[in-house]
Structures are given as C-alpha cells and as structure tokens.
Amino acid sequence: MQIAVRPGDTLWGYSVMFDVPLQLILDSNPTLGSSLQVGDLINIPGFTWNEYTVVAGDTLWQIARRNNIPLHLLLQSNPSLETEQLQIGTKIVLPRRVTSRVINGNKNYTYEQLLQDIETLRRIYPNLTAHTIGKSVMGRDIIELRVGNGPSEVHVNASIHANEWITTGALMMFINDYLLAATNSQPLEGQNIYPLYTMNTMSFVPMVNPDGVNLVLNGAPWEEPYHSEVLRLNGGSTDFSGWKANIRGVDLNKQFPALWEVDAVKGPQSPAPRDFSGTAPLTEPEVQALAQLTRDRSFNRVVALHTQGEEIYWGFEGLEPPESELYANRMAQASGYRAIRYVNSTAGYKDWFIQDWRRPGFTIELGSGQNPLPLSQFPSVSRAANLIILEAMKSAYS
Numbered sequence: 590m591q592i593a594v595r596p597g598d599t600l601w602g603y604s605v606m607f608d609v610p611l612q613l614i615l616d617s618n619p620t621l622g623s624s625l626q627v628g629d630l631i632n633i634p635g636f637t638w639n640e641y642t643v644v645a646g647d648t649l650w651q652i653a654r655r656n657n658i659p660l661h662l663l664l665q666s667n668p669s670l671e672t673e674q675l676q677i678g679t680k681i682v683l684p685r686r687v688t689s690r691v692i693n694g695n696k697n698y699t700y701e702q703l704l705q706d707i708e709t710l711r712r713i714y715p716n717l718t719a720h721t722i723g724k725s726v727m728g729r730d731i732i733e734l735r736v737g738n739g740p741s742e743v744h745v746n747a748s749i750h751a752n753e754w755i756t757t758g759a760l761m762m763f764i765n766d767y768l769l770a771a772t773n774s775q776p777l778e779g780q781n782i783y784p785l786y787t788m789n790t791m792s793f794v795p796m797v798n799p800d801g802v803n804l805v806l807n808g809a810p811w812e813e814p815y816h817s818e819v820l821r822l823n824g825g826s827t828d829f830s831g832w833k834a835n836i837r838g839v840d841l842n843k844q845f846p847a848l849w850e851v852d853a854v855k856g857p858q859s860p861a862p863r864d865f866s867g868t869a870p871l872t873e874p875e876v877q878a879l880a881q882l883t884r885d886r887s888f889n890r891v892v893a894l895h896t897q898g899e900e901i902y903w904g905f906e907g908l909e910p911p912e913s914e915l916y917a918n919r920m921a922q923a924s925g926y927r928a929i930r931y932v933n934s935t936a937g938y939k940d941w942f943i944q945d946w947r948r949p950g951f952t953i954e955l956g957s958g959q960n961p962l963p964l965s966q967f968p969s970v971s972r973a974a975n976l977i978i979l980e981a982m983k984s985a986y987s
Contacts, residue, residue, distance in 0.1 A: 590636040590684060590713075592665060594629040606662055607633050607684070609772055610783055616716035616738060632715040635772035636684045638666075643679040656683050687713055688773065690765050694758025695967040697806050700729055700799040706761050707732065714768040722794070723878025726836045727815065729799040731878045734764060739789040742886055743981055746794040746879065747894040749841045749938065750833040751801025752961040756894040759955065759967070759974040760795045766975065767791075778975050785982045792886060797875055800836035805829045805961065810836070822860055830961055833863035839873050842893075845880070845941035846870040847905065852936035866936060883942065890916070890949045891942045892981050894974060896962050898954035901977070904930035905943040905950070912985035913949040919983075920951070923976040949985075953977055 592603075600618075604611040615621075617632040625631075641652065649670065653660040664670060667681045691713060692706040711717050714736075721730040745763075747756035770777040771786045796802060800810075808827055809816050815836050822838045823829060834840045838860025843852050849870040856864035871877055883891070901924075903909060903917035909930075917928040934940060939950035956962045956970045 590633045590638055591630045592633060593668065594625045594627050594631060595665065595668065596627055598625055600625070600631075603631060603633060606659070606665065607636065607686075608774075609633065609635055610774065610786075612787060613716050613772060616736075618715075633684075634714045634716050635687050635769075637687060637713060638682045639685045641681050641683050643675055643677055643681065645677055647675060647677075649675060652681070652683075658684060686773070687769070690762070690769065692761060692765050694760075694762040694971065695964055696758065697964075698754050698758040698761075698802070699806050700796060700803050703732075703757060703761070703796050703799075707734065710761075710765060710768065714772065717764070717768060722882045723874055725798070725800045725875055726873070727800045727810065727812070731794065731797065731799065731875060733882060734793040734795065735791065736764075736768065737786050737790045739787050741788055741890075741982075741984075742790045742792065742888045744792040744794075744883070744886065744888040744891045745894065745978055745981070746797050746892075746938070748795070748799075748802050749797040749875075749879075749893065750895060750960075751798050751805045751835070752830060752833055753894075753896045754796075754802045754805060755896060755962050755964070755967060755970060756955060756974070757795045757802070759971040760793060760894060762971050763975050763978055764793060764795075778972075778979060780979050785979070788984070789982050791982070792882075792888065794879060794882070797879055798835055798841055801832060801834060804836060805832050823862055829862070831862055833960075834861065834865065835873055835875055837873065838862065838865055839867045840864050841873060841876050842895075842938060843867070843936045844870055844873055844876040845936050845938055847937070847940035847944045848935035870936070879938065880941075887946070888942075888948070890951075890981055891939060892951045892953060892978060893938050894953050894955060896954060896960055896970070897956045897958055899924075899926045899957050899973075900932075900954045901926050901928045902930075902932050902934065902939065902952040902954070903928060903949070905934075905940040908947055909943050910947055910949060913943075913951075915985045916949050916980060917951065920953075920977045920980045923980050924973045926953075926973065926977075951977075951981070
C-alpha cells in the first residue's frame with residue numbers, strides 16, 4: 590500500500606500509525622532520501638486498500654470506528670476529506686491490515702503459480718524483492734527472492750529436482766508466514782520473528798528447475814525439440830512423475846564440482862529422467878545461475894529442500910565446520926527428522942557449498958514415501974520446512 594507524505598510526516602510516525610516495525614518500512618522504501626518531501630509516495634508493508642462508498646448518515650468518526658482504524662489514519666488515507674464535505678456516494682479508501690496468508694502452496698505448484706504468488710506477495714510486502722539470477726534451458730526466469738538486511742546471509746532453495754515440486758509450495762508458504770509474522774509482530778511456530786528478521790538477510794530460490802517442474806505437472810511441452818526429446822528419454826511414456834532432471838535430462842543436483850567425477854560414473858552415461866550427472870560439472874544454465882548467485886552472495890548457511898525421507902544431511906568429506914552439527918541437531922529436534930552426517934552423496938549443491946566455503950550446508954529430505962509426494966502430506970511437509978528454516982536462521986550458539 591502506498592500513501593502520500595503530508596507536512597510533518599515521518600517514517601517513525603508511520604511506524605506508530607500503522608503499528609509496523611520501522612525497519613520494515615525502511616526496507617520497503619530503499620530509494621528514499623534522507624528526509625521526506627511532501628507528496629512522496631511511501632510503501633507501507635502488510636496493508637491493502639479497500640474502497641468504500643459513503644452512505645446516508647455516515648460520519649468520518651463512524652466510518653473509522655466501524656472499520657477499526659484511527660480517525661487520523663482515515664484522514665491520512667484520504668487527504669481530500671479534510672477540505673471536502675462528506676457526501677453520499679463519495680468513494681473513499683480504507684487501509685486494511687493483512688492478517689492471514691494470501692497464497693496457498695498446497696496445490697500442483699507450477700512455474701506460472703510461482704510467478705502469480707510472487708506478484709501477490711510483493712504487492713503486499715514491498716520489503717520482499719525479486720531478482721532474476723538466470724534462465725532455464727527453455728528461457729524461464731530463475732528467481733531469487735530477498736528480504737531483510739541483517740548481517741547473516743541465509744539461502745534456501747527448492748525444486749532442484751523436478752518431481753519434488755511440493756518443496757516450492759512449502760517454501761513459498763514459509764515466505765508468506767514469515768512476512769506476515771514480521772509485519773504484525775506475531776510469533777511463527779512459537780518463535781519471535783522480528784529479532785530473526787533483523788539478524789538475517791534471507792535469500793530464497795523457490796524453483797531452481799522450472800522446466801522440469803512443469804514437465805512433471807503439465808506433461809511434455811509443445812515446443813520442439815523438447816517435446817520429442819523428453820518423450821524419447823521417458824521411453825515414450827507421457828507419465829513424467831518419475832522425472833527428476835531438467836528438460837535436457839541432466840540431474841541438477843549431480844552437477845556441482847564436488848567429487849563430480851566420482852558421481853558421474855555411477856549413474857546413466859547419457860541424458861535420462863534422473864541421475865545423469867552431465868558431461869561435465871556446471872553445464873546446465875539452472876546450475877550455473879545458482880552457483881553464480883552463491884559466489885556473489887557468499888552465504889553464511891544454505892539449505893536445499895528435497896523430498897523424501899525425513900532426514901537432514903549435514904556433512905561432506907569431513908569439511909563441514911563444527912557448528913554444522915549443532916544446527917543439524919536443533920533442526921532434528923524441532924522437526925522430528927533424523928540428522929545424518931554422511932550419506933552416499935557427491936556433486937550436490939550442499940556438498941559443493943561445504944567444500945568451497947567450509948560453512949554449514951544442509952540437504953533436507955522432507956516427507957516420506959515415494960516422489961512425487963501426495964498433497965495429503967503438504968501440511969506436515971510445510972510445517973517441517975518452517976521449523977527447519979527457522980533453526981537455520983538462528984545463531985548456532987544462541
């Protein structure tokens with residue numbers, strides 16, 4: 590929601606008026622100068638406008654009381670009311686605080702649904718920013734969402750595997766819940782969110798593999814050569830539920846230069862629905878985008894959301910730092926999952942991060958059963974993701 594600056598207005602005044610932490614207002618207006626100018630438009634996070642038409646007998650006081658907003662806020666939202674008489678049929682706007690989720694991740698979560706939900710969240714929470722970090726094989730934008738400006742940079746990604754698309758819905762629901770809690774000074778999973786907000790800069794890539802996700806959910810694309818090629822790689826079947834790779838048949842979580850040469854000889858030696866490591870590390874544009882983002886940001890911790898197994902993998906070749914175990918144990922305690930230091934895994938994103946940065950990296954296997962997990966598991970998957978990400982946001986020694 591945007592409001593126009595009036596004489597004497599201050600950002601602190603807006604914080605009090607709308608009961609929104611000042612830092613969130615600052616983060617929602619990154620281009621503001623050192624002082625406000627009358628007429629400037631200011632973004633207020635966590636609010637939307639509702640239109641109201643004046644009826645007989647209305648007074649400003651009655652309208653404000655009926656809609657549970659202070660009179661001065663009604664005047665702030667409708668500056669012309671100070672000079673114009675309130676007449677029947679006059680249309681005014683009322684600020685409405687958003688007090689519940691605005692998106693639903695519990696559905697077949699396609700790339701198009703992701704774009705729609707990002708737009709919805711950014712309209713209500715302008716402190717959430719979106720950046721394109723690269724493009725998929727088919728030219729879809731790979732989007733990073735960022736929120737906060739704390740000293741600790743934490744990255745979370747999802748849907749690096751196509752048939753693990755349920756992780757994108759879970760991550761987007763976390764982002765919605767996190768913004769809602771921070772704006773309204775409410776707890777999330779029993780946690781006081783504002784201190785975590787000021788402590789962390791959060792980076793999210795909700796869908797690393799958009800082409801693959803849409804392939805699993807929508808079937809073969811019409812575009813050639815992709816249509817014919819995915820059918821060939823899938824043995825002619827139009828059921829792509831077992832597809833993990835990108836649209837070219839390369840498994841994106843086997844593409845990182847962390848013992849890639851060991852991993853490459855284990856699986857298929859040519860493109861396939863799953864487990865083909867590619868002809869070399871970092872050949873695929875989706876992986877290149879994620880790798881470059883990681884180099885640019887130099888994250889303090891990373892979390893990669895996968896399915897299934899209800900397990901937390903936190904080690905790689907003994908290169909992980911001591912605090913990784915502390916984080917993993919806290920994640921396990923919060924979620925009920927099992928923390929496992931070593932697993933027969935190489936060339937994965939968290940492996941590469943641990944190897945090159947010597948910082949905590951985690952692969953989270955959400956849910957149980959067989960991929961793709963049914964939506965009946967979404968509530969438990971979503972809650973586990975919330976609890977684990979919140980633990981990743983805390984200081985290891987707090």
